[in-house]
Each structure stands twice: as C-alpha cells, then as structure tokens.
Amino acid sequence: MKAKIGWTTNRLHSFAGITISLVALFCIPLLGSSYYDFLFSLALIYSMWALGYNFLLGYTGLLSFGHGAFFGLGAYTVAILVTKFSFKPFLPVIGIAVLATAFLGAVIGYLCVRYTEVYFALLTLAFSMFFYALVFKLYYWTGGSDGIGIRPPDLFGLRFSAIEYPAHYYYITLAFFLISVYIGWRIVNSPFGKALQAIRDNPLKAEAIGIPVRRYKWYAFIISTAYSGLAGALYAPLFGHVVPDLFHFLFAGEVLFATLLGGYTIFLGPIVGGIVFTVAKRYITAVTIYWPLVLGALLVAVTLFFPQGIVGTTYSLLRRKIGIKGGE
Amino acid sequence: MLSGVIRPTHGKIYFMNKDITGLSPHKIVKMGVTRGFQLLCICSNLTTLDNVRIAILSHMGRIGRVFSPIDRDREAYEKALETLKTFGLDKKRNLLARDLPHGDKKLLDVAMAFALEPKLILLDEPTSGVSTSEKGKIMGTIEKVIREKGITALIVEHDMDVVFSYSDRILVMHEGRLIADGKPEEIKSDKKIESILLGVG
Numbered sequence: 001m002k003a004k005i006g007w008t009t010n011r012l013h014s015f016a017g018i019t020i021s022l023v024a025l026f027c028i029p030l031l032g033s034s035y036y037d038f039l040f041s042l043a044l045i046y047s048m049w050a051l052g053y054n055f056l057l058g059y060t061g062l063l064s065f066g067h068g069a070f071f072g073l074g075a076y077t078v079a080i081l082v083t084k085f086s087f088k089p090f091l092p093v094i095g096i097a098v099l100a101t102a103f104l105g106a107v108i109g110y111l112c113v114r115y116t117e118v119y120f121a122l123l124t125l126a127f128s129m130f131f132y133a134l135v136f137k138l139y140y141w142t143g144g145s146d147g148i149g150i151r152p153p154d155l156f157g158l159r160f161s162a163i164e165y166p167a168h169y170y171y172i173t174l175a176f177f178l179i180s181v182y183i184g185w186r187i188v189n190s191p192f193g194k195a196l197q198a199i200r201d202n203p204l205k206a207e208a209i210g211i212p213v214r215r216y217k218w219y220a221f222i223i224s225t226a227y228s229g230l231a232g233a234l235y236a237p238l239f240g241h242v243v244p245d246l247f248h249f250l251f252a253g254e255v256l257f258a259t260l261l262g263g264y265t266i267f268l269g270p271i272v273g274g275i276v277f278t279v280a281k282r283y284i285t286a287v288t289i290y291w292p293l294v295l296g297a298l299l300v301a302v303t304l305f306f307p308q309g310i311v312g313t314t315y316s317l318l319r320r321k322i323g324i325k326g327g328e
Numbered sequence: 329m330l331s332g333v334i335r336p337t338h339g340k341i342y343f344m345n346k347d348i349t350g351l352s353p354h355k356i357v358k359m360g361v362t363r364g365f366q367l368l369c370i371c372s373n374l375t376t377l378d379n380v381r382i383a384i385l386s387h388m389g390r391i392g393r394v395f396s397p398i399d400r401d402r403e404a405y406e407k408a409l410e411t412l413k414t415f416g417l418d419k420k421r422n423l424l425a426r427d428l429p430h431g432d433k434k435l436l437d438v439a440m441a442f443a444l445e446p447k448l449i450l451l452d453e454p455t456s457g458v459s460t461s462e463k464g465k466i467m468g469t470i471e472k473v474i475r476e477k478g479i480t481a482l483i484v485e486h487d488m489d490v491v492f493s494y495s496d497r498i499l500v501m502h503e504g505r506l507i508a509d510g511k512p513e514e515i516k517s518d519k520k521i522e523s524i525l526l527g528v529g
Binding site for chain 2: 186187189190191192193194195197198200201202204205206207208209210211212213
C-alpha cells in the first residue's frame with residue numbers, strides 16, 4: 001500500500017517537472033531576444049545529439065569518439081543538398097540528411113561493433129578522422145577548409161531563415177526536440193531498450209539468454225547516428241555555415257562531455273547536459289578566453305565527485321530527502 | 329563449449345540428434361539448451377523483475393520490440409512474476425539485482441536460465457561461494473523446479489554432499505577423462521573413485 005502511494009507521488013512529481021520544463025521551453029522566444037532564440041536552438045540541438053549518443057554510452061556501454069563525424073554528415077548533407085542541388089524543401093532535406101547519416105552509420109557501425117571497449121572507441125575515432133580528411137580534400141563538394149555557406153531552405157513554400165526569424169527556427173527545433181525525446185523514451189522503455197541495458201551490464205549473460213548481442217549493438221549504433229545526423233541537419237541552417245571541424249574528434253568530445261555533465265546513467269541526463277553545456281560554454285567564453293581550462297576542470301570535477309552528473313546527483317539527493325523514486 | 333561460448337577444436341556436439349557444433353550462444357539457447365554460471369552472471373543495474381523479464385521476452389521472441397513499452401506486456405509480466413515466485417524472489421522484484429544478497433543472486437542467475445523454458449539446463453557450480461546453510465535451500469529450489477517441469481539438468485559440482493544428495497546419474501571426470509558413469513550408490517561404493525577423490529594414490 002505504502003509503495004503504491006510513493007509511486008503516485010512519483011508520477012505527480014514527474015508530471016509537474018515535465019509541465020514546468022515544457023512551459024519554460026515554449027516561453028523562451030517570448031523573452032524577445034533573438035540571441036536567446038539562437039542560443040537555445042543550439043542548446044536543443046546539443047540535447048538531441050547527446051540523447052542519441054547516450055543510447056551507446058549509457059544504455060549499451062559503448063564509448064564513441066566518432067559522433068562528431070555523424071553530426072558533420074547530417075550538417076554537410078543539408079548544406080550540399082541546398083547549395084549544390086538547390087533542393088530546398090525543409091522537411092525532405094532534413095529527412096534525407098538523417099537517412100544518409102544513418103546509412104553511413106550502419107556501414108561504419110557494422111565494422112565497429114565487432115570490437116569492444118578501447119578498440120571500439122579507437123575505431124570510431126579513426127573513422128571520424130578519415131571523414132575529416134576526406135571533407136578537407138573533396139574541395140568541389142565540401143569547400144575544403146572554407147566549408148559551405150548555406151542559404152536557408154524552405155518550409156511549406158515559405159522562405160525562412162534562422163537569421164531573419166530566429167524564433168520560428170527555435171520552434172521548429174523544439175518540435176524536432178520533443179519528437180526525439182518521445183521516441184527516445186519509448187525506445188529505452190521497450191524490451192529492446194532493456195536488452196541494450198542487459199548487454200551493457202553483462203554481454204555474456206545477454207548472449208546466454210538468447211539476445212543477439214552484436215546485432216543489437218549495431219542497431220543501437222544506427223539509432224545514435226540517426227540522432228547525430230538530425231542534430232547536425234538542424235545545426236546547418238541555424239549557423240548558415242558548416243566547416244570540417246565538425247568531423248574532428250575534438251568536436252565529438254563535446255557530446256561526450258555534455259552527456260557526462262548531465263549524467264549518462266539516467267534518461268534525462270544528456271538532455272539537461274546538452275542544454276547546460278551549450279549555455280555554459282557561451283557564457284564562459286564571453287568571460288574568459290580560457291574556456292578549455294574551465295571545461296577541463298569541470299570535467300575532472302564531474303568525473304571524480306559527481307559521476308552521475310547533474311541529473312543523476314540531483315535525483316539521488318531528492319530520493320534521500322523526500323523519497324522520490326528515480327528511474328532510468 | 330556446449331553453450332557455444334568456446335568453439336571446439338575438434339569433435340562434434342549433438343543435442344537431440346542435431347549437430348550444434350560451433351553455433352553462436354544465442355542460437356543454442358533457441359535449441360533449448362541454457363546455462364547458469366559459476367561466477368555470478370546477472371545484469372546488476374536492472375531490477376530483479378527486469379532480469380527475468382528480458383529472458384522471458386527473449387524466449388517469447390518479443391525482445392526485439394523497439395517501440396512498445398515493456399510494462400504494457402502483461403503476459404511477459406505475469407510470466408516473470410510466476411518465475412520469480414517459483415524461486416522465492418517475487419517480493420524482491422523491484423530491487424536492483426546488485427542489491428540482492430549473494431544467495432538470491434545465484435538463484436536469479438538460475439531463474440533466468442529457467443525462464444527460457446529449456447529442455448536441458450547446464451549449471452556450473454550453482455552453489456559456489458554460498459554458505460553451507462544456504463546450499464540446501466538453493467539446490468532444493470532448483471531440484472523442485474526441474475522435476476516439476478521435467479527439465480534435464482547437467483550440473484558440474486565438486487561439493488560431494490551436493491552431488492550425492494541431488495543426482496540421478498553421476499559422471500566422474502579425472503585429469504580430463506571420464507572415469508566413471510553410474511547411479512549415486514554405485515559411485516559411492518566404488519573404492520577406486522573414492523581414493524581419487526580423496527587424493528590417495
């Protein structure tokens with residue numbers, strides 16, 4: 001009986017939390033600052049990227065240094081479609097970018113999931129640097145080190161631009177964000193999602209109860225690259241310019257850090273981590289040129305003292321104080 | 329080797345007249361051979377319920393469902409609960425597996441193998457690392473379940489009390505070779521085996 005009451009309050013708290021966050025997210029453009037619209041569009045993009053990344057890191061237990069490349073693939077697909085092919089309808093452009101990224105993710109993932117731990121991590125790093133070099137060299141398609149400047153794509157026949165109408169672009173990003181979170185939530189709570197967690201905890205046991213471990217790791221890889229592709233695809237029109245640095249493993253490090261910052265052991269972790277990381281980066285860069293130093297110090301602090309990240313630590317504290325039950 | 333983790337270098341493995349040599353572990357599970365582990369092998373960050381439930385969903389062929397919430401599958405939930413009850417773990421279903429006492433962890437390991445409704449179950453020292461007082465409880469539960477369901481169990485064990493109390497047939501191996509095959513009473517009365525077991529010349 002008591003447990004049931006606890007569960008109900010738990011539900012209530014979650015519901016209240018979700019409602020407040022949704023209202024807050026919807027209200028950002030009402031602040032009337034185009035800078036906030038831009039900043040939070042970027043924050044949501046990082047959130048989606050980290051959410052997808054955590055399918056590998058948190059749920060399957062695989063560390064990838066190559067998810068910058070998939071972000072870059074999404075961004076460059078949009079850029080090339082819009083500039084080289086003058087193919088501008090917004091939703092199909094994003095759709096093609098996601099599919100193209102997931103396809104390449106499937107090919108690369110197929111090779112990478114045969115290896116575990118450090119070998120897996122190094123392979124993803126190697127592939128991302130391969131793409132980095134390729135983007136530099138294919139000057140006709142990618143503009144080499146100059147990158148590609150993008151004219152805005154169309155949405156429902158309307159020409160819209162992240163620069164002219166940042167609030168509109170923010171709401172479009174928010175829509176994609178909400179859909180991504182919903183799909184992500186459904187996946188992690190499905191039998192497949194639990195199977196991934198079983199693989200993370202104990203691959204030998206997972207195999208022993210009949211789960212095809214390697215194939216499921218591959219699926220998780222594809223899902224996470226699709227998310228990276230979506231994040232990259234939304235990033236390109238927001239910035240209006242894409243550069244090869246997106247493919248670099250240093251950029252992939254940002255998604256790893258955002259995920260750790262928010263907490264990889266919990267569903268909400270990378271979502272919050274993505275937002276906090278983006279906002280923190282903007283403001284700390286404005287104050288000091290030593291952003292990498294601050295970043296490094298933060299990373300050390302999180303890893304040593306708060307391995308569960310912001311959300312995980314908050315949950316543990318709340319659970320101890322008022323008995324809220326945290327879940328994955 | 330029987331469960332497919334290690335490939336044999338030569339020779340063949342047959343199960344119910346089918347060659348299963350070199351099949352991958354998850355395919356051998358589908359043939360009806362499952363295993364428990366000597367060292368604890370459970371998914372420690374999942375709840376007790378989810379540990380058993382994923383085994384059941386895997387057996388039902390529903391583990392690949394990507395978009396339907398696991399909690400909405402009542403059938404899998406009921407089955408998991410039933411399995412947990414059989415092993416006396418149902419009251420601890422919402423605990424994370426890592427928070428279970430050691431004896432319960434062993435039972436959970438075996439419960440996951442049983443949840444796959446095997447024809448043959450391979451158990452490697454199911455009571456290793458468990459206190460003498462708990463051994464009886466664990467073996468009693470296992471014996472009850474396999475006799476009820478008519479499952480064959482192949483148990484590797486060197487605790488002679490456990491071996492003689494629960495076996496129908498005993499195979500004795502020494503230095504990699506089979507040296508005896510018989511009923512518990514026959515093995516017990518065999519002086520040659522006794523001397524090997526006790527390490528006398």
